[in-house]
Amino acid sequence: MGNVRFEAIKIAKERQPSNDQRLTTNDRVKDYFARDVFTRAKMKEYIAPEVLEQLFDDVDNGRTIHRDIAGSVAIGMRKWAMDRGATHYTHWFQPLTGGTAEKHDAFFTLNKDGQLMEDFSGDSLYQQEPDASSFPSGGIRNTFEARGYSAWDPSSPVFLIGDTLCIPTVFVAYTGEALDYKTPLIRSTASLCHAALEVCGYFDKTVKHVHANLGWEQEYFLVDEALYMARPDLMLTGRTLMGHDSAKNQQLEDHYFGSIPQRVLAFMRELEYEALCAGIPVRTRHNEVAPNQFEMAPIFEDVNLANDHNLLVMSIMERVAQKHHFRVLLHEKPYAGVNGSGKHCNWSLQTNTGVNLLAPGKNPYQNLQFVTFLVNVLMAVQRHNGLLKASIVSATNEHRLGGNEAPPAIISVFLGKQLTEVLDKLEHASADKGIIINAKKEMKLGVANIPEILLDNTDRNRTSPFAFTGNRFEFRAVGSSANCGGAMLALNAAVAEQLMLFKAEVDGRIEKGEPKERVLFDVIKKYIVACKAIRFDGNGYDDEWKTEAAKRGLDCETSVPLIIDRYLAPESVKMFQYTNVLSEAELHSRSEVKWGTYVKKIQIESRVLGDLVINHVLPAAKRYQTMLLQNVLAVKQVFSADETATLNAMDYSIIRQIEQHSGGLFAGVEAMTEARHKANRQPDERSKAIAYHDTVLPLMAEIRSHADALELIVDDELWTLPKYRELLFIH
Ligand code: ADP
Ligand code: MG
Numbered sequence: 001m002g003n004v005r006f007e008a009i010k011i012a013k014e015r016q017p018s019n020d021q022r023l024t025t026n027d028r029v030k031d032y033f034a035r036d037v038f039t040r041a042k043m044k045e046y047i048a049p050e051v052l053e054q055l056f057d058d059v060d061n062g063r064t065i066h067r068d069i070a071g072s073v074a075i076g077m078r079k080w081a082m083d084r085g086a087t088h089y090t091h092w093f094q095p096l097t098g099g100t101a102e103k104h105d106a107f108f109t110l111n112k113d114g115q116l117m118e119d120f121s122g123d124s125l126y127q128q129e130p131d132a133s134s135f136p137s138g139g140i141r142n143t144f145e146a147r148g149y150s151a152w153d154p155s156s157p158v159f160l161i162g163d164t165l166c167i168p169t170v171f172v173a174y175t176g177e178a179l180d181y182k183t184p185l186i187r188s189t190a191s192l193c194h195a196a197l198e199v200c201g202y203f204d205k206t207v208k209h210v211h212a213n214l215g216w217e218q219e220y221f222l223v224d225e226a227l228y229m230a231r232p233d234l235m236l237t238g239r240t241l242m243g244h245d246s247a248k249n250q251q252l253e254d255h256y257f258g259s260i261p262q263r264v265l266a267f268m269r270e271l272e273y274e275a276l277c278a279g280i281p282v283r284t285r286h287n288e289v290a291p292n293q294f295e296m297a298p299i300f301e302d303v304n305l306a307n308d309h310n311l312l313v314m315s316i317m318e319r320v321a322q323k324h325h326f327r328v329l330l331h332e333k334p335y336a337g338v339n340g341s342g343k344h345c346n347w348s349l350q351t352n353t354g355v356n357l358l359a360p361g362k363n364p365y366q367n368l369q370f371v372t373f374l375v376n377v378l379m380a381v382q383r384h385n386g387l388l389k390a391s392i393v394s395a396t397n398e399h400r401l402g403g404n405e406a407p408p409a410i411i412s413v414f415l416g417k418q419l420t421e422v423l424d425k426l427e428h429a430s431a432d433k434g435i436i437i438n439a440k441k442e443m444k445l446g447v448a449n450i451p452e453i454l455l456d457n458t459d460r461n462r463t464s465p466f467a468f469t470g471n472r473f474e475f476r477a478v479g480s481s482a483n484c485g486g487a488m489l490a491l492n493a494a495v496a497e498q499l500m501l502f503k504a505e506v507d508g509r510i511e512k513g514e515p516k517e518r519v520l521f522d523v524i525k526k527y528i529v530a531c532k533a534i535r536f537d538g539n540g541y542d543d544e545w546k547t548e549a550a551k552r553g554l555d556c557e558t559s560v561p562l563i564i565d566r567y568l569a570p571e572s573v574k575m576f577q578y579t580n581v582l583s584e585a586e587l588h589s590r591s592e593v594k595w596g597t598y599v600k601k602i603q604i605e606s607r608v609l610g611d612l613v614i615n616h617v618l619p620a621a622k623r624y625q626t627m628l629l630q631n632v633l634a635v636k637q638v639f640s641a642d643e644t645a646t647l648n649a650m651d652y653s654i655i656r657q658i659e660q661h662s663g664g665l666f667a668g669v670e671a672m673t674e675a676r677h678k679a680n681r682q683p684d685e686r687s688k689a690i691a692y693h694d695t696v697l698p699l700m701a702e703i704r705s706h707a708d709a710l711e712l713i714v715d716d717e718l719w720t721l722p723k724y725r726e727l728l729f730i731h
Contacts, residue, residue, distance in 0.1 A: 004230045005720050012224035012730045017266035018324050034279035036160040038080055046076030059154050060209075062190055070152065071122030077158060078107060078120040081165040089120060089165040091128045091150040094181045095135040096593045098483055100311050101171075103130050104164055125167060127151050135171070136596060137179050138589030148173045153182060156308045159278055168308050177586050181485035182304070184581050188492035189303050191579040195499035196349050196357065196373070202506070202520060203369040209352040212492060215300030215472070216310045217284075219341035219480050220317065221293050221329040222264060224730055227722040228327040233608050234727075237601070238331035238396070238481070241609045241700070242617070242707040245337045246725035255287050261731045264294065267324040271296070274316045280309040289405070290338035291728040300346060300472075303492070307485045310343070314481075330481040333399035335724060336704075340400035341480035342407070345487060348472035349373060359471035371426065372502075372520065375527040377473060378413055380498035381466060382534035384490070384575065385411040386555030388466075389477070390566035391490035394594075395601035397479035398560045404541050407465035407477040409558045410549045412536035414464035420537065427528045463540035493581040500578070502527075560598060561689035567591045595685035602692045602700075606676055609700055610669045612721070617707045618662055620718045625658045627715070654713055661706040668703040675699055 043052055051072040058065050065073075081089070090102040105128075109119040128150045137148070150169035158167045171180035178184050189212050196210040228234050233241040260268065268285050275282045275298075284297040296313070300306060314330060321328040333340040349357040355366070357373045381388060389411050393401070402409035415423070461467060465477040478487045502523065509519040533552035538545060550556050557563050566572060567587050576582040582590070628651045635647050679691035711719060 003717065003720055005722050005726075008224075008226040008230040008722055009726055009730070011226035012726075015224065015263060015325055017263040019266060029276060032273070033276050033281075035277045036084075037279035038077060038158045039279070040157075042080060043073075043076065046080050047073055055154065065126075065152070065154050067122055067126060069122075070126045073154075074120055074122045074125040077125065077165065078118070081158075081160060082107060082118075084160060085163060086160055086165045087163045089124070089167060091130065091152075091169040092166040093130075093150045093169045093171040094311060094483055094485065095171060096138070096180065096590065097136055097597065098481065100315065101130070101135065102164075102166065103128070107165075125152055128169070130171075135179060136593045137173065138592030138596070148179050153186065153304070155186070155302075156305050157279070159312075161278075177583065177589070179589075181483045181489070182307075184586070185307060185485040185489045185492075186304055188489040188496065188579065188581045191581060192349075192492040192496040192499075195496040195503070195579075198503050199372065199376075199499050200351060200357070200369070202372075202516065203365060204351070204353070204355075207351045207353055207355075210357070211350050211352070212303045212488075213300045213346075213348045213350055213472075214303040214306035214484065214488060215297065215346035216306060216484055217295055217297040217342075217344040217346070218310065218313060218317075219288055219293060219295045219343065221290070221331075221334050221341065222267065222321065222326045222731065223292065223329060223334075223727055225322070225325040225327055227727055227730065230720075230722050231727070233605075233612060234327070234329070234334070236608050237605045238329060239334045239399070239605075240336070240724075240727070241605060241612060242704045242711070243335065243721070243724045243727070244708040244711040246723070246728055249338045249724070249728060250290050253289070255289065255291050255293070258287050260285070260287060260294075263324065263326075263731055267321060267326055268294070268296070270323070271317055271320045274320055275309075275313055278309075278312055278316065280313055282313070288339065288341070290335070292731060293339060293341065300348070303347075303488055307483070307488065310484055332394075332397045332479040332481060333403075335728065336399075337724075338728070339405045340403065342400065342476055343478045343480050343482060343484060345475040345478050345484050346469070346472045347475060347488065347491060356471050358468075358473065368520065368524075371422070372524060374419075374468070375423070375524055375531060376498045376502050377495055378531040378534055379502075379527050380491075380494040381411065381413055382531050383498065384494040384572065385534060386557070386563070386566040386569065387494065387572045387575075388475075388487070388490055389555055389557075390563050391487045392475075392477045392479060392482065393560045393563045394479060394482065395560065395598045395605075396481055397477075400479065401477060402558060408463065408540035408545070410540070410546065410554055410556055411465050411477070411534075412540065412549065412554065413473075413534050414461040414467040414537050415535055416461075416468060416537065419468060420535070423528050427525060429525075461537060461540075464536070465540065489581060493576055493579045496579045496581075497575045559690070559693050561595060561686060561693050564591050564594045564598075564686075564689070567594075592685050595689040598689045599679075599685060599692050602696055603676065603680075606672055606696050606700060609703060610673060613665050613669050613703060613707060616720050617710055618665060620714050620720060621658050621662050621710045624714045624718050625655055625662075628655050628658075657713055658710065661710045664706040665703060665710075668699055668706060672696060672699040672703060 040056065051069055055065065055069055055073060086107070088104040088106050090104045092100055092102050095101050107118055107120050108116050111117050129147060130150055148171060150171045153168045153170055156168040158165055160166070170183040170186065172178055172183055192212055193210045197207060200207045200210060223234065231240065233239065272282050272285070281299040282296055283299050286295055287293070288295050298309065301309065317328045332342065351357065357369065360370050361367050389409065400406040460469070467474045467476065475487055475491060478484055506519050506523055510516050533554060536545065546556060568591055573584050573587060576587060577584065632648045632651050636644050639647060675695040679688055679696060682688040682691050711723065
């Protein structure tokens with residue numbers, strides 16, 4: 001009987017880079033970028049100018065699209081898609097399960113005489129009714145109304161995947177509650193951009209719009225398909241539930257920015273080609289810290305579009321990887337002992353006049369604006385640090401956070417030395433001396449107050465979960481498999497609320513007759529003092545930091561089910577209501593879904609682990625033990641009692657170790673199964689999640705330690721699960 005592991009290794013080692021025909025042509029990126037997207041330029045070829053003018057105006061000003069407009073747009077859209085061979089269309093949405101969902105319909109219908117006719121109406125573009133009951137709603141549909149519908153998001157362009165026209169949509173209950181990530185993300189961006197515009201008004205009245213930008217960096221692992229297939233845990237849970245450390249992993253730091261293996265490069269080329277055709281401006285690719293770990297990043301875009309692109313890229317990755325006989329692991333922690341994967345979310349605010357509100361400006365006035373936005377973000381992150389943590393936790397990201405190679409489980413902000421100095425100076429500056437308003441009505445702040453801010457971009461701190469990186473904030477705690485919408489909507493809403501509070505405070509004082517510049521300066525100074533707790537430039541992994549953070553009143557909870565509670569904290573509910581991003585009912589439903597998903601993920605993992613132990617590890621261990629026992633007996637028959645004792649010493653030791661670990665495994669699996677049953681009997685999702693966290697997870701860790709110990713002693717020939725050295729180093 002062959003050992004599946006050795007068969008898989010053989011297949012994996014013999015693989016050659018697969019060349020994609022399309023990539024050997026001399027095509028230039030500009031020739032195929034956004035080839036599969038119905039861009040504004042292409043719309044002009046297919047849709048009447050007056051319709052487009054109305055559409056663009058509505059989209060750009062965040063107004064609802066009229067049904068008549070949708071009807072005219074649909075005709076052009078279908079023609080464009082069919083000209084490119086499309087036969088179907090789908091509403092493409094982002095349910096709370098994560099990932100994306102789609103239901104394809106053909107571009108034809110039967111007329112009343114039963115004849116086939118091509119059809120794609122404004123209504124089909126506008127709205128669809130997927131069978132909402134199979135998506136999680138956290139009880140919303142029970143409470144309100146059973147049906148949900150998906151509705152066109154005209155701010156994100158439609159695109160083709162193969163023969164299907166994909167229409168980005170929101171997914172909401174009939175009563176209007178959001179059942180997805182996109183709806184509240186759009187609401188949060190609207191709220192943020194409005195609040196930011198109001199604050200911009202203090203500095204520059206010509207600004208008409210503010211946009212929020214997102215530039216994500218997607219980390220992932222690749223593993224050969226044959227090895228993947230031989231690991232039921234990877235197949236079913238996306239991570240290895242056991243596996244002893246490889247003798248060599250990342251300690252030599254030779255993978256990061258090393259040369260990209262040929263087979264991987266072939267995959268990346270095709271991935272980039274596909275992404276670029278879909279209009280995703282991917283720009284960066286490199287090896288990551290762990291072996292077989294990589295990263296891709298595009299140029300930043302508007303948050304909503306960037307998030308759609310990230311979700312699209314994740315599905316393109318999976319498809320392209322399979323063509324290259326790889327599997328892409330988007331899980332945050334596929335392997336213990338080496339780095340996990342995140343999705344850094346680079347976030348910034350930009351005006352329609354091209355000013356980045358989070359970049360130091362060219363003059364003191366712009367710098368005051370910059371500092372205003374900066375300290376408001378700090379205040380928002382401080383006030384809602386627990387919620388922001390809740391926005392990034394999950395059963396999968398839990399394994400990554402708090403480890404010594406990923407963001408710590410306490411949210412703090414890194415500013416860097418220079419910016420910290422600027423804030424320190426401002427804190428102690430005197431408004432009377434510092435502020436001079438010159439004749440041109442341009443406010444001049446004394447150099448001592450708002451110095452020219454030249455930021456040294458290299459001042460980086462990799463341990464910070466939320467870092468300022470020169471002209472943007474980088475939210476690094478977001479998980480690699482996450483829909484970044486969850487984190488972005490929380491951040492957008494928190495900052496929106498903060499900017500609104502700031503505006504109210506400043507306006508209140510201006511109305512009482514205080515001069516604007518003085519009030520701005522005063523309030524900013526007050527904030528600089530108030531947001532000190534969240535600012536931390538030191539090593540986030542230090543134990544001292546944990547003590548210090550607790551003293552500062554930052555959220556130090558590490559249990560995911562309890563962190564999820566932050567969504568329902570009074571200050572979160574108030575903030576989400578104030579900004580019109582999520583209602584209390586929606587927050588309840590979201591938390592339910594989060595707890596439910598947490599439970600299901602760990603339940604599956606726990607079952608898979610039980611199966612691996614009983615069907616793979618124990619049989620291999622027992623087989624080896626039997627071999628050793630036979631050897632002991634044979635030695636006894638041949639040698640004298642004295643000699644036997646020496647000759648069998650090693651066998652005895654291993655036999656006993658196998659016995660001990662096998663016993664531990666068996667008992668562990670029984671205890672884990674019992675703990676699971678008990679957890680399942682808990683009355684609600686939250687209590688179930690807590691039980692899984694507190695009782696099932698620790699047993700899984702214990703079981704793993706026995707399995708990993710056995711892996712180290714059992715004959716390699718008998719071990720059926722591909723080992724870390726194979727999973728991490730074959731490509
Ligand atoms: P690093 O690894 O140094 O953080 P990368 O080049 O890998 O940098 O990724 C940086 C990401 O940040 C890219 O997606 C980039 O487009 C994005 N980015 C750069 N400037 C901004 C900005 N002002 N706002 C938002 N995202 C930005
Ligand atoms: Mg980065």
